[in-house]
Structures are given as structure tokens and as C-alpha cells.
Amino acid sequence: MKLGRVIGRVVCTQKMECFDGLKLLLVQPVDENNKDAGPALVAFDTARAGEGDLVVFEAGKEAAQANPNGWFNPADAAILGVVDAVDTGTARSGMKGGRS
Amino acid sequence: MTLARVVANIVSTEKHPHYKGQKIMVVQPVDPEGKPKGRSLVAVDGVQAGIGDLVLVVDEGGSARTVIGDESAVTIRTAICGIVDRVDLDESAGSADGRRAP
Numbered sequence: 547m548k549l550g551r552v553i554g555r556v557v558c559t560q561k562m563e564c565f566d567g568l569k570l571l572l573v574q575p576v577d578e579n580n581k582d583a584g585p586a587l588v589a590f591d592t593a594r595a596g597e598g599d600l601v602v603f604e605a606g607k608e609a610a611q612a613n614p615n616g617w618f619n620p621a622d623a624a625i626l627g628v629v630d631a632v633d634t635g636t637a638r639s640g641m642k643g644g645r646s
Numbered sequence: 647m648t649l650a651r652v653v654a655n656i657v658s659t660e661k662h663p664h665y666k667g668q669k670i671m672v673v674q675p676v677d678p679e680g681k682p683k684g685r686s687l688v689a690v691d692g693v694q695a696g697i698g699d700l701v702l703v704v705d706e707g708g709s710a711r712t713v714i715g716d717e718s719a720v721t722i723r724t725a726i727c728g729i730v731d732r733v734d735l736d737e738s739a740g741s742a743d744g745r746r747a748p
Contacts, residue, residue: 547688547724549656549672575685578654578672583685593660602658602670602688604721608707611720612662626721627661632672634654635697 547602547626548583550575552595556588564617571595571625573603578632589623600629649730650675650703652695656688664719671695673703673726678735689724690714702728 554572558565569591575583580600587605592612595601602625604612609624650673658670669691677683680700687705692713695701703726704710710725711717 547670549686549688577686578674592662595660602656602661604723606707606723608721608723612664614662624662624721627656627658627665627670629656629658631657632654633657633697 547604550601550603552597552599587623589625591625593627595625595628601625602627647702647704648675652697652699664721687724689726691726695726695729700730701726
């Protein structure tokens, strides 16, 4: 998985049936210090994430099987968790999750 | 597998059922000298690693699921599969100390 920040929502009316009912979110990959790490991507959500949330997402074939509805999704990125806290072991250096 | 340093622990309440009960950590891949190399990854811990440990990381689904002992957790792709005690390098290249970065 990788860390990312949800920076937006993607709304598609015309899409493949298997995406029905799934939320598509725009995710900016970040590192553990909250710095941007690479280009933003679109991921579907399995963890009730929202805009501003720090999340963990998986990219690759594992994402295709993350659909809570049990279908195999033609997707290459899925949000698998909302991060509450990132603890780097030193006082006050940790990054807080939640909405920014 | 890659060498990596554990840099953080992740706390997440709302997550995919496959990750329930797993310890999730941020690892920074490093070169044999211990210098950071490339982007950090989020990995499931299968060996009780701690922050600062030099570890072995598998970034391939089938292997990662074997490490954590749950073949049905199909969304898990990256896992910490070993804690490195030390890395012996050719003398001309120096050597890296395994545990606990300063």
C-alpha cells in the first residue's frame, strides 16, 4: 500500500456497471511527512473515505479484488483504509490523519 | 525483496476487512549502505518489526499473503518478512548496521 491524501471526488454518470455504487476519489500520493510523492490518481473507495482524509491505497491487481461487493473490478487503485495517525516514534513528528 | 527501514506505524480504524488485526507500518526502501532510495511503502508486518528496524520487504501479493499466513486476504500486496541483523558488503563498499537507526 501507499499513503495518500484525498483531494477530490470524481463523478461519472456513464461508467461500467461494476462501478455502480462505488465512490471514485482523486488521491494525491504523499510520504510519511505529508509531502507529495508523484502524480495524483483515481481510486475507488472501500473505507468510507472523504475529501481531505489521509488514506492508504493499493495500486495494482490487488485493488481489483478489493470491491466490498465481491466483484472483480477493472480498477488499478483502491482506497483500503482511512488513517487515524502516523506514528514515527519521535514526539510530535507524527502526522495526524483526518480531514485537513 | 528489498531492504527498507521502518519509519512509522499507522493507526487506522476504518479499513478493508483484509487488514483487520494486522500491524501496518510505513517502510522506506534503502540501498545496502542504508541511504533512502525511492518512495516509501505501507506494509503489513509479519515479524514484529519496530520503528527504526532495517527489514526485508516483499512487494508481491502471493508472497506477502504467505508471510502473514492468510491466503484469502487478496488485497494485501506488501509485507515485512524479516528483520535484518546486519548486511555484509564487499570491503570497498562498506557495511550497514541492521538495527535501530539513530
